[in-house]
Amino acid sequence: MTTPQAATDYATDIVKNACRQYNNDASRMMDILWCVQDALGGIDTDAMTVIAQQTSGYRVEVEGVVSFYSFFSSQPRPQVVRIYLCEDVIDQHAGIAEVAAVFERTLGIRIGQTSADIPVELHWTPCIGLSDQAPAALINFRPFTRLTPDKAEALARAILAGIAVHELPIGEGEGNNSKPLINVEVANNLRLPGAVYFAPHRPLSGLDNAGRLSPAQVRHEIRQAGLRGRGGAGYPVWKKWEAAATTASERRFVICNADEGEPGTFKDRLLLTEKADLLFEGMTIAAYAVGASEGILYLRAEYRYLHAWLNHLLLERRRQGLLGKAIRGMENFDFDIRIQLGAGAYICGEESALISSCEGRRGEPKTKPPFPAQAGYLGYPTVVNNVETLCAIPAILSRGSQWFAGLGTEQSSGTKLLSVSGDCSRPGVYEVPLGISVKEVLTLAGGVDAQAVQVGGASGEMIGVADFGRSLCFEDLPTAGAIMIFNGQRNLLSIVHYFMRFFVDESCGYCTPCRVGNVFLLQAVEKIMKGLGEAQDIESMRQLSETIIATSRCGLGHTSPNPVLSSLKHFPLVYSSLIRENAKGMQAGFDLEQALATARAIVRRPAEVLQCEVRLQPADAHASDRLTGVLAYPLIARSGLDDYTVPKVDSTDDPSAHQEDAES
Amino acid sequence: MKKLRLATTSLAGCFGCHMSLLDMDERLIDLLQFIEFDRSPLTDFKTFRQRCDIGLVEGGCCNEENVRVLRAFRENCDLLIAIGQCAIMGGLPVMRNAIMHAEQPLNECLQTAYAPSETVWNPACRIPADAELPLLLDKVYTCAEVVKIDYQIPGCPPSADALWYVLNAAVQGNPLDLPPELIRYD
Numbered sequence: 107m108t109t110p111q112a113a114t115d116y117a118t119d120i121v122k123n124a125c126r127q128y129n130n131d132a133s134r135m136m137d138i139l140w141c142v143q144d145a146l147g148g149i150d151t152d153a154m155t156v157i158a159q160q161t162s163g164y165r166v167e168v169e170g171v172v173s174f175y176s177f178f179s180s181q182p183r184p185q186v187v188r189i190y191l192c193e194d195v196i197d198q199h200a201g202i203a204e205v206a207a208v209f210e211r212t213l214g215i216r217i218g219q220t221s222a223d224i225p226v227e228l229h230w231t232p233c234i235g236l237s238d239q240a241p242a243a244l245i246n247f248r249p250f251t252r253l254t255p256d257k258a259e260a261l262a263r264a265i266l267a268g269i270a271v272h273e274l275p276i277g278e279g280e281g282n283n284s285k286p287l288i289n290v291e292v293a294n295n296l297r298l299p300g301a302v303y304f305a306p307h308r309p310l311s312g313l314d315n316a317g318r319l320s321p322a323q324v325r326h327e328i329r330q331a332g333l334r335g336r337g338g339a340g341y342p343v344w345k346k347w348e349a350a351a352t353t354a355s356e357r358r359f360v361i362c363n364a365d366e367g368e369p370g371t372f373k374d375r376l377l378l379t380e381k382a383d384l385l386f387e388g389m390t391i392a393a394y395a396v397g398a399s400e401g402i403l404y405l406r407a408e409y410r411y412l413h414a415w416l417n418h419l420l421l422e423r424r425r426q427g428l429l430g431k432a433i434r435g436m437e438n439f440d441f442d443i444r445i446q447l448g449a450g451a452y453i454c455g456e457e458s459a460l461i462s463s464c465e466g467r468r469g470e471p472k473t474k475p476p477f478p479a480q481a482g483y484l485g486y487p488t489v490v491n492n493v494e495t496l497c498a499i500p501a502i503l504s505r506g507s508q509w510f511a512g513l514g515t516e517q518s519s520g521t522k523l524l525s526v527s528g529d530c531s532r533p534g535v536y537e538v539p540l541g542i543s544v545k546e547v548l549t550l551a552g553g554v555d556a557q558a559v560q561v562g563g564a565s566g567e568m569i570g571v572a573d574f575g576r577s578l579c580f581e582d583l584p585t586a587g588a589i590m591i592f593n594g595q596r597n598l599l600s601i602v603h604y605f606m607r608f609f610v611d612e613s614c615g616y617c618t619p620c621r622v623g624n625v626f627l628l629q630a631v632e633k634i635m636k637g638l639g640e641a642q643d644i645e646s647m648r649q650l651s652e653t654i655i656a657t658s659r660c661g662l663g664h665t666s667p668n669p670v671l672s673s674l675k676h677f678p679l680v681y682s683s684l685i686r687e688n689a690k691g692m693q694a695g696f697d698l699e700q701a702l703a704t705a706r707a708i709v710r711r712p713a714e715v716l717q718c719e720v721r722l723q724p725a726d727a728h729a730s731d732r733l734t735g736v737l738a739y740p741l742i743a744r745s746g747l748d749d750y751t752v753p754k755v756d757s758t759d760d761p762s763a764h765q766e767d768a769e770s
Numbered sequence: 771m772k773k774l775r776l777a778t779t780s781l782a783g784c785f786g787c788h789m790s791l792l793d794m795d796e797r798l799i800d801l802l803q804f805i806e807f808d809r810s811p812l813t814d815f816k817t818f819r820q821r822c823d824i825g826l827v828e829g830g831c832c833n834e835e836n837v838r839v840l841r842a843f844r845e846n847c848d849l850l851i852a853i854g855q856c857a858i859m860g861g862l863p864v865m866r867n868a869i870m871h872a873e874q875p876l877n878e879c880l881q882t883a884y885a886p887s888e889t890v891w892n893p894a895c896r897i898p899a900d901a902e903l904p905l906l907l908d909k910v911y912t913c914a915e916v917v918k919i920d921y922q923i924p925g926c927p928p929s930a931d932a933l934w935y936v937l938n939a940a941v942q943g944n945p946l947d948l949p950p951e952l953i954r955y956d
């Protein structure tokens with residue numbers, strides 16, 4: 107039996123060791139916090155105080171970081187099993203609600219609540235990159251896929267029986283997923299290999315070809331290839347590289363953005379699982395081209411199950427001289443990569459927010475300019491590229507820029523990985539030339555009865571049948587690759603609603619139009635779904651959307667109104683069928699009786715139409731601390747009148763109250 | 771020429787907007803040649819005599835009576851104009867909505883106001899519950915959340931000039947668009 111003091115000392119030692127492991131460096135805060143949370147199950151105020159002392163900061167700074175990321179907990183619970191159920195719209199359609207109900211029932215805990223009795227927690231979390239095998243969940247960051255109520259019950263019972271998470275029964279993983287260092291039941295679901303990413307590549311042929319060129323020549327090759335960023339925005343890669351290379355500095359960085367958080371996207375999962383060596387080769391070439399000697403792979407926490415595998419590959423590369431000093435015998439070319447684990451924040455997919463996170467801070471976007479390529483990580487020129495972008499580099503250097511430029515369309519060269527999910531018979535990853543039409547993708551994936559396709563995830567565009575002939579490329583429909591297919595059974599407004607809720611949750615809160623405006627948009631969607639919307643609500647949604655887009659400083663706010671705007675544009679009938687004009691100039695959205703319900707309960711005054719019995723609640727132990735008019739009656743915060751019974755005025759008024767009135 | 775009938779009211783406001791109305795000074799007398807006041811604090815009529823051309827509403831809705839008055843105005847006025855920040859955005863009263871994230875917001879609001887403290891003598895811990903008092907709404911609503919509003923005149927309060935300009939334009943049959951200098955506050 108340990109004394110409280112001993113327990114405190116133990117925790118303090120753990121925290122101090124964690125800080126020491128990272129040289130008490132505040133910029134490694136993310137790693138320190140993960141280290142503490144892994145050992146103690148959470149980071150409480152005491153731990154934050156110690157971390158702040160060790161890293162010469164303030165406790166509130168540490169708390170600011172802990173509270174920003176959804177996977178950090180401020181409640182230490184050693185040995186806790188944390189179950190994160192994916193609440194994404196694809197998982198909802200695949201039946202995550204039934205799975206969640208089984209987990210709740212079997213474990214005896216509610217989602218979002220913690221129980222002192224058993225060390226298990228249930229949480230919702232947005233897309234975890236497994237939409238092609240939904241419904242899915244992470245249990246202590248180990249993915250479990252294609253969940254059914256039966257499977258959920260078996261898992262819950264095993265957890266209750268004390269079976270360790272890494273020993274829970276799983277199906278067989280595909281490809282590298284079955285390797286001991288990964289060992290998860292994830293399927294790769296590569297449906298269509300293409301010319302760039304999944305074509306045979308002679309390892310290091312790209313790097314060796316790059317080594318024969320000068321860094322400037324490598325940058326020129328990339329420019330000639332017309333490679334554009336695969337993260338969604340399509341910014342020309344060579345421009346970032348050129349800016350970073352030509353900004354005078356003693357240090358430069360190459361960061362790989364593996365924070366694939368856009369709902370419905372999972373192609374980076376496949377690349378990280380099967381093509382990580384290609385990625386590291388691409389990062390190495392990028393480092394050579396811009397003169398960087400340090401690289402960071404920013405891995406989203408949802409892909410933490412790949413952490414050990416990727417670290418192993420990095421070790422292998424160091425051993426083979428592919429990382430470290432004088433790579434491949436090239437004098438003056440030193441480069442190494444470390445993995446930075448995220449902690450659950452969609453916004454960290456934005457490059458400047460990602461850099462903030464790498465620096466150990468809240469993942470808030472930075473003001474641009476300066477752009478990361480000029481002053482990024484720790485103020486040094488930094489190239490941030492997506493996993494898919496960097497994976498294309500070795501092929502370009504190996505097979506030539508002309509070959510790459512010949513693929514795809516004029517302004518969108520190369521191939522693109524699509525993450526296809528939803529109502530189709532063959533969900534998975536497709537490598538297709540850019541410029542392919544939505545219709546062709548639907549045919550490939552077997553999405554025969556599609557009513558709508560969400561191109562580019564939550565921040566993308568929802569299109570209808572009339573637009574299925576459009577092309578997936580930067581000239582027409584730009585996308586980071588998420589293709590979510592919805593058939594005629596799906597309620598499009600509830601999909602829009604989910605996406606807006608997602609943005610409300612994921613807004614970092616820095617810009618008011620984004621923090622507040624998205625809430626208003628969400629409320630407007632809810633109003634319309636309830637059938638209380640009026641024509642002017644549509645107009646005000648449009649205006650509000652414009653304001654959010656124009657006045658937010660990062661991509662989240664620039665795109666968050668898209669679910670509303672694109673569904674309004676392509677599915678106007680969905681809205682207009684729910685809109686009605688209210689008679690006599692009254693607003694349908696305002697319900698007087700509902701607005702009065704709370705006050706009626708507090709002052710015990712019934713609606714005139716009601717004749718019902720009073721049912722008093724016994725006063726509780728803290729009654730004397732509160733007001734008499736308040737304490738004796740249960741308040742129902744969101745009550746309709748049916749929720750409680752109210753007294754008739756005359757029969758139930760407290761006689762002593764009258765007495766007091768008379769006295770005063 | 772038929773006079774325009776005008777009704778005014780102050781809901782959850784401070785009567786500052788009505789002070790601005792009085793602040794038109796002698797112009798009010800000129801205006802009376804063209805306008806007749808119906809229900810208004812100026813006439814002290816508590817109900818509508820006739821249907822009105824214009825209703826001016828000061829203040830938002832914080833209690834049941836505010837809502838009933840506002841609805842009566844909507845039903846009895848052709849044009850309904852919200853005047854002042856409280857009517858348009860909720861103004862000062864809407865600050866109580868800042869606690870709407872509390873579990874029991876209204877309860878907390880009343881606690882804050884009436885719980886015994888160094889400055890509140892309330893030994894019996896009572897809150898006002900007299901049947902004469904209108905019931906509080908769960909939160910403060912702007913006028914446009916409750917009924918359709920045709921025009922809004924911003925300001926805290928809108929200047930007498932702004933109110934005069936609008937009423938004058940209505941009398942002349944001109945469009946009710948305020949020149950920017952009348953709604954500039956910096």
